[in-house]
Amino acid sequence: MAIIEVVDLVKTYDRKVAVDGVSFTVDEGEIFGILGPNGAGKTTTVECVEGLRSPDGGTIRVDGLDPRRDRAELRTRLGVQLQQSELPDRIRVGEALDLYASFYRDPADWRELLARLGLADRAKTEYRKLSGGQKQRVSIALALIGKPKIAVLDELTTGLDPQARRDTWSLVEQVRDAGVTVVLVTHFMEEAERLCDRIAVIDAGRLVAVDSPAGLVSRVDGEQRVRFRPTAPLDVKLLEELPEVSNVEQHGPQLVVTGTGNLLHAVTSVLARNQIVAADLRIEQAGLDDAFIRLTGRALTE
Amino acid sequence: MLKIVNTEWKLFLREPSMVVFAVLFPAILLLVLGAIPALRTPDPNFDNQRFIDAFMSSLVVTALAFLGLNKLPATVATYREKGVLRRFSTTPVHPARLLVAQVLVNLIAGVISIVLLMVVGRAVFDIDLPHHPLWFLVTFLLGMLSLSAIGLLVAAWAPNARSAGGWATVVFMLVMFFGGVYLPRFLLPDFLNVIGAYLPPGVEALQQSWLGAAPDPVHLGVLALVTVAAGTVAAKSFRWE
């Protein structure tokens, strides 16, 4: 059953169209990802869902409520982690959680929440003395303090180290297992692939696809990637002209060629004809990254 | 609401410079000035009052100006810039409560500052307590609220925390000047004193309820008007992000 319905959402800032006719639904109990490059309109979209911005067009229902008209009621059911939001420098972590807990009728136990986020020993620490990752986790704790039915997490793990990121992922899974619907805005392919039941891919304000991670990958099934370091300069046009090749990218000294069919053979033939050797050659099957490139025409910068 | 005030109060106490300037400074300045013999000798040119008696109302102005025109706009603009207000608006509690809490914290700090000033003045220099305590309280409240409303107006209009600080400083200096802090009011030309009497936080009314007759209701009326006008405009034009 759909708990969030977004239909033809449009949002314009001073004539710049940030979101241009986006529609999707989020089912109760799922982890729904919103994936897209910088400036795609992800934050704008979820802020309209949260009722923080008023859309210029389209309709939104969240748990049966209109986010603008029924703001007050929505706030009690929705937990929000904003992409950019700090706390006063000198507030202690425990004080902040205690304060925000007092805003809700039936809040979570903040000490337990801190312990689950690995912040139990930081309750007396001032906010300004926390590391970036710790601040991020406090922000997640504040989103969950009101025992929300829906949690919207914007750039959940940006700025976390890989270990903290994995810990946060299992936390999100626990939250979902407790029955909370999670909307997750992210830049990270790996995060979307690992956590999300379904993903909306947004690019330049438009919705490009909504599907499960496997469903998105299956759209580029049969695609492969060949990576190598040419021992002499190579005109990439020679590769791009090949019928097997769909995309060529240069990463420093490395070339990454994406394509289908007998890609490896086609590429090595061109190299041989030009007396170039492919050093450090590797071949990979297509994944969500490739699906993303196919859908948006560019890579997600991480 | 109590919890927000309580938290903001704790945050205020953790800023040593705020506490020193807003709470201790007027009493310290009184001690320093009072240490100069000429300033604590009755002056026949001046109704046989001592300088320090006449200067009490100006010391009150420093406390109020610091709280309303320095601390308040700086804190509010910083909260907006850092997204503290925005985070509040994702909860069931409206961020306006945070602004109200700020004003209440300032009121408490102002009361402590002025009580301290009175106690020091009375104990060390035998300065009278306000002759009209009720009028003094009313004037103090109106003075504090009118400056807070102006401080919030600055925070509402300034694009960021830095310019809020800059604009607020200009208003702060004007209020301090007309309040007779830089130059004692008896040295200022009459027409400046007349203007100063109507400007927040009402130095003339403070002075009169302290040492003279009851304050002029017109002065108090102007303070109330400024509070309502600046407060309304600030509330209408406030940006939460």
Ligand SMILES: Nc1ncnc2c1ncn2[C@@H]1O[C@H](COP(=O)(O)OP(=O)(O)OP(=O)(O)O)[C@@H](O)[C@H]1O
């Ligand atoms: N308050 C604003 N005023 C004007 N333009 C804005 C505002 N917020 C966002 N934009 C513009 O709208 C577009 C979409 O921004 P948005 O923040 O929604 O993107 P995003 O997908 O969340 O990007 P990121 O991954 O960088 O967080 C961008 O081009 C941005 O510059």
Ligand SMILES: [Mg+2]
């Ligand atoms: Mg964003």
